[in-house]
Amino acid sequence: MSTKDSIERFRTEFLEARSERQSDEPGWLTLVRTQALERFLDKGFPTPRDEEWRFTNVAPIVSGSFEAAPAGSDSDAAALKKRFQIGEQESHDLVFVNGRWSRDLSSVGDLPEGVAVTSLTDALSEHGDELQPILSQGSGDDTAFFDLNEAFLSDGAFVSVPKGVVVERPIHLIFLSLAPGKPTVVHPRNVVIGEAGSQVRILETYAGVGDAVYWTNAVTQVLAADNAVVDHYKLQRESASAFHVASLEYVQGRSASVSNHSLSLGARLARHDIRAELAGEGADVTLNGLYVVKGKQHVDHHTVIDHQVAHCTSRELYKGVLDDASSGVFNGRVIVRQDAQKTDSQQSNKNLLLSNEALVNTNPQLEINADDVKCAHGATIGQLDAEALFYLRSRGIAQQEAQRILTEGFMADVSDRIRLAAVRETLRGLLFREAA
Amino acid sequence: MTALIEIKDLHARAEGKEILHGINLTIQPGEVHAIMGPNGSGKSTLSQVLAGRDSFEVTKGQVLYQGKDLLDMSPEQRACEGLFLAFQYPVEIPGVNNTYFLKAALNAIRKHRGEDELDAMDFLKIVREKVKLVELDEDLMNRPVNEGFSGGEKKRNEIFQMAVLALKIVSSGVNSLRNDERSILVITHYQRLLDYIVPDHVHVLFDGKIVRSGDKELAMKLEEEGYGWLETKAS
Numbered sequence: 227m228s229t230k231d232s233i234e235r236f237r238t239e240f241l242e243a244r245s246e247r248q249s250d251e252p253g254w255l256t257l258v259r260t261q262a263l264e265r266f267l268d269k270g271f272p273t274p275r276d277e278e279w280r281f282t283n284v285a286p287i288v289s290g291s292f293e294a295a296p297a298g299s300d301s302d303a304a305a306l307k308k309r310f311q312i313g314e315q316e317s318h319d320l321v322f323v324n325g326r327w328s329r330d331l332s333s334v335g336d337l338p339e340g341v342a343v344t345s346l347t348d349a350l351s352e353h354g355d356e357l358q359p360i361l362s363q364g365s366g367d368d369t370a371f372f373d374l375n376e377a378f379l380s381d382g383a384f385v386s387v388p389k390g391v392v393v394e395r396p397i398h399l400i401f402l403s404l405a406p407g408k409p410t411v412v413h414p415r416n417v418v419i420g421e422a423g424s425q426v427r428i429l430e431t432y433a434g435v436g437d438a439v440y441w442t443n444a445v446t447q448v449l450a451a452d453n454a455v456v457d458h459y460k461l462q463r464e465s466a467s468a469f470h471v472a473s474l475e476y477v478q479g480r481s482a483s484v485s486n487h488s489l490s491l492g493a494r495l496a497r498h499d500i501r502a503e504l505a506g507e508g509a510d511v512t513l514n515g516l517y518v519v520k521g522k523q524h525v526d527h528h529t530v531i532d533h534q535v536a537h538c539t540s541r542e543l544y545k546g547v548l549d550d551a552s553s554g555v556f557n558g559r560v561i562v563r564q565d566a567q568k569t570d571s572q573q574s575n576k577n578l579l580l581s582n583e584a585l586v587n588t589n590p591q592l593e594i595n596a597d598d599v600k601c602a603h604g605a606t607i608g609q610l611d612a613e614a615l616f617y618l619r620s621r622g623i624a625q626q627e628a629q630r631i632l633t634e635g636f637m638a639d640v641s642d643r644i645r646l647a648a649v650r651e652t653l654r655g656l657l658f659r660e661a662a
Numbered sequence: 663m664t665a666l667i668e669i670k671d672l673h674a675r676a677e678g679k680e681i682l683h684g685i686n687l688t689i690q691p692g693e694v695h696a697i698m699g700p701n702g703s704g705k706s707t708l709s710q711v712l713a714g715r716d717s718f719e720v721t722k723g724q725v726l727y728q729g730k731d732l733l734d735m736s737p738e739q740r741a742c743e744g745l746f747l748a749f750q751y752p753v754e755i756p757g758v759n760n761t762y763f764l765k766a767a768l769n770a771i772r773k774h775r776g777e778d779e780l781d782a783m784d785f786l787k788i789v790r791e792k793v794k795l796v797e798l799d800e801d802l803m804n805r806p807v808n809e810g811f812s813g814g815e816k817k818r819n820e821i822f823q824m825a826v827l828a829l830k831i832v833s834s835g836v837n838s839l840r841n842d843e844r845s846i847l848v849i850t851h852y853q854r855l856l857d858y859i860v861p862d863h864v865h866v867l868f869d870g871k872i873v874r875s876g877d878k879e880l881a882m883k884l885e886e887e888g889y890g891w892l893e894t895k896a897s
């Protein structure tokens with residue numbers, strides 16, 4: 227199938243989907259979808275000739291003939307959920323199976339007064355006024371994948387925390403894919419609104435089974451109003467043959483504090499576009515990430531931290547562990563606008579290559595347009611320290627175990643900062659199993 | 663009786679340069695030997711060759727460990743069999759907790775010996791005991807391996823590891839890191855080590871060869887007079 231055909235295909239599918247969609251969808255959303263589709267058809271899929279996609283070739287997605295995922299069975303999904311939940315009673319769980327909210331598998335539990343944790347489609351009726359401006363932000367600057375998500379968005383999570391409210395337990399958004407044996411796609415869309423002075427902790431998990439071929443094309447938008455605190459984790463554990471493309475956007479008000487940890491472990495190809503807009507003075511953002519890949523996996527993080535106003539702080543630390551013939555990309559842009567005096571920004575990307583075939587492209591970028599700022603950035607690519615490896619072995623620790631210990635040690639400054647114990651443990655557990 | 667270790671005419675080189683020019687040494691079970699020598703004499707090289715560092719190439723000779731070919735074993739096998747190398751400049755390992763590392767090492771060795779893994783409580787008991795023995799600041803156990811340790815702390819940490827991993831200590835006095843059941847070869851850059859272990863035999867390494875052997879009096883003489891007097895004799 228030519229690229230042209232594969233794009234036109236979406237027009238047909240769009241029309242089909244529209245006729246099947248619930249008739250009670252608000253008119254503004256239909257318009258948003260139509261405009262997004264037009265933008266997508268205009269742009270087409272990116273190719274390695276596009277600067278932002280130089281090292282990530284999405285041709286397998288373009289030619290993959292992915293069909294809209296059919297509903298999955300709850301009983302199949304239940305087993306999968308068990309594997310990925312972080313402990314009963316510990317979180318408010320919202321579960322999606324093949325892109326659809328599952329009432330039976332979700333267990334939201336008791337929430338503080340006024341807090342909404344629900345499916346996006348359900349939220350459209352009750353929270354339409356809040357959602358409309360957020361879902362209507364799409365512009366020519368977004369990636370083709372964002373546009374595609376907007377045109378086809380099926381369901382996702384809606385989280386809204388009112389002024390001053392603190393949600394103690396984490397909210398766990400679990401996206402499970404049960405691929406039916408042919409390539410399928412879902413377009414989850416999540417919206418998180420933290421009103422002024424609120425506090426919330428969110429974990430997004432994306433997971434699938436074995437080596438099922440499917441494509442997740444997700445978008446998550448987070449609004450952190452003045453003084454809001456959002457502690458956000460994403461655990462990407464898709465199947466080994468899956469494709470995961472996701473955009474994540476933060477808009478932060480005055481003194482809003484956002485922390486994100488992106489852990490990308492699964493998928494054959496994963497691309498994460500993460501953007502933080504520091505729009506209110508005194509806001510701070512932490513973007514940390516770990517990517518651990520092997521075989522022929524490819525993982526790409528493109529992050530943008532946009533210091534729009536003065537007195538904001540950003541901290542970014544991404545670490546990658548690449549084995550076998552895997553490959554990775556880190557592209558971190560920090561923009562300091564003219565008005566963003568007293569910006570304090572640190573960015574670092576460190577990579578550990580465990581094999582000679584593994585490959586990584588790292589590109590930290592600073593664009594400074596203000597004069598009174600403190601900015602530092604750097605990147606490294608290295609291998610396991612032969613001396614350290616020998617040291618461990620000379621104390622009786624077998625080579626593989628020594629490598630695992632050192633790899634874990636390499637990641638420690640990111641993993642130690644994960645405040646959600648369950649996520650830390652998950653990570654440790656995964657590494658143990660992978661080494662075995 | 664099988665010797666614990668038998669080093670026979672050992673030659674080794676690195677990057678094309680021969681460093682060890684034929685070392686001969688036999689250690690019987692229960693004996694404590696120390697090899698000392700001036701800077702550049704080959705102590706580190708000999709230690710690394712015995713411990714299994716692959717950056718050195720053995721060009722001639724043989725090392726038997728309890729009758730088995732030592733040079734054929736992996737570094738971890740050697741350690742599990744009881745060989746312990748105290749590093750002169752131990753590497754710093756950021757992100758790896760000292761306690762975690764030591765516990766992994768001890769359990770690997772115990773597993774090799776067919777013993778059960780230690781649980782956290784029993785392990786802590788051993789740590790507490792040995793920390794006292796070698797006068798190591800216990801806080802160092804909660805830091806990454808050697809990271810930011812002072813030179814002295816690094817050395818002490820090496821001796822501490824030896825106490826935990828390589829020796830079944832019978833009594834607890836400071837003067838007794840000595841083991842009644844197995845032999846010890848100390849290749850040392852630190853005289854201080856002799857405060858903990860009193861050797862039966864002392865060997866002096868000079869330009870890649872053992873040029874003199876004696877008892878602990880030799881060690882004391884070296885401590886007092888240095889190596890100068892050997893130089894004149896050797897040439």
Ligand SMILES: Nc1ncnc2c1ncn2[C@@H]1O[C@H](COP(=O)(O)OP(=O)(O)OP(=O)(O)O)[C@@H](O)[C@H]1O
Pocket residue numbers: 676677679681699700701702703704705706707708717750851
């Ligand atoms: N990797 C290497 N490549 C080349 N030469 C080496 C290498 N390692 C050691 N040498 C040389 O071999 C000789 C012995 O070095 P070695 O480190 O074994 O001495 P040492 O007895 O440990 O000295 P010191 O007391 O100073 O630690 C020195 O001349 C040293 O420069």
Ligand SMILES: [Mg+2]
Pocket residue numbers: 705706707750851
């Ligand atoms: Mg030395």
